[in-house]
Amino acid sequence: MDATLWDASPGWLNTASYGLPPRRAFEALQAMLSDWRVGRTSWEGWDGSTGRARDAYARLIGVAPADVCVGAQVSQVLAPVAVALAGRRFLVPEEEFTSNLFPWLVAGEVRTAPAAALAERVDRSVDAVAFSLVQSATGAVADYAGVVAAARAHGALVIVDATQACGWLPFDGMLADVVVTGGYKWLMAPRGAAFAYLAPSLRERMTPYAAGWYAGEDVHASYYGPPLRLAADARRFDISPSWPAYVGAAPALELVEELGVAAIGAHDVALANRFLAGLDRPPGDSAIVTVDVPGAEERLSRAGIRAAVRAGRVRASFHAYTTEADVDAALNALTS
Incomplete structure (x- = not known):
């Protein structure tokens, strides 16, 4: 998956809360806002x-x-x-x-x-x-x-x-x-x-x-x-x-x-399972995973990883712009 189609900062593992716009979508929106600002169209x-x-x-x-x-x-x-x-x-x-x-x-x-x-x-x-x-x-x-x-x-x-x-x-x-x-x-x-x-x-x-x-x-x-x-x-x-x-x-x-839902899904689930494997959890079939890790919120925050955390339970979600480096950074934060 070509992560350069987005401008994602490292560590975004929270698409289940909101997705990051592809560059072409963001640029289309900025052009529209510029036109609206001056009444161009x-x-x-x-x-x-x-x-x-x-x-x-x-x-x-x-x-x-x-x-x-x-x-x-x-x-x-x-x-x-x-x-x-x-x-x-x-x-x-x-x-x-x-x-x-x-x-x-x-x-x-x-x-x-x-x-x-x-x-x-x-x-x-x-x-x-x-x-x-x-x-x-x-x-x-x-x-x-x-x-x-x-x-x-x-x-x-x-x-x-x-x-x-x-x-x-x-x-x-x-x-x-x-x-x-x-x-x-x-x-x-x-x-x-x-x-x-x-x-x-x-x-x-x-x-x-x-x-x-x-x-x-x-x-x-x-x-x-x-x-x-x-x-x-x-x-x-x-x-x-x-x-x-x-x-x-x-x-x-x-x-x-263009990218194909099946291809995106395969990418997302592979990263989710990489994350699970790093925490000694069995693989799953979803792009969204939840795991119990003591002190998760503080650990992730300190490492600049953005994921949903509720009472120590991590909900991590992986999408087309997520990279293996994002996953490994989160694992390092949670296991070090």
Whole structure:
């Protein structure tokens, strides 16, 4: 993996918190900000990046762009799904990140289960299974195919949060009814870009209560006055995008495509396993690992290593810009 495509300072092992922008994404954003500062151009050029990012996301997860809406955050793009499923019964992992939990707690009845046992807990009492493809807290990779098979066998919907997976873990978005992704982690976009695949069969049950001009069939003919004229596809659930976020998102997602998700994943997991081996831990299958190391926070901070540390438990995450030198520096800090 060519680390020179980024300007990462040594020691960043925290992509699970936020990803670092590729140089081309950062430069695109700086050019946009320069134009905005002096009023050099109109907004239409910036908005072209929204369509590019939508298309790239659709290709990355194997769905049609017409089935993808754009938004700002995961919980926001999930809101119309929650409204459509109000009063239903949801099954969610016990440690699920709350952006994919609170909407269901608001909407209906929630039952939790250990993430590893999710598939076996699906039964006829479950209307929808909502889970992260990769768990934020532990890095555990879900049994995607197993959960989908169990849900389909019992007539349940499948709602997937791919925020900690999309960009390093290949998966088929078409298996689910909903796939949501915050773009600012493994897709390395600015915060404020989020995407959702919404299966057509589910969209028929959803109402775009947040519809504005950008949800129109022709956005340039949707500025003023009735009648209602929304897009016929998933764009009716778009919110007006933050242009800086999408100007940075488009080149970042396109670079992920160029490098290949499988190649990025192989790189990331190899570095994660190098880190685990250095701590005498068995290898895993995730780009996110958590380990208990006494005094970890002070040791890492002293060495200039940036990773998430909670009560002595290290959560380290490795991505395309991470190098073996980064891993070895962290190991030296934790074992010396």
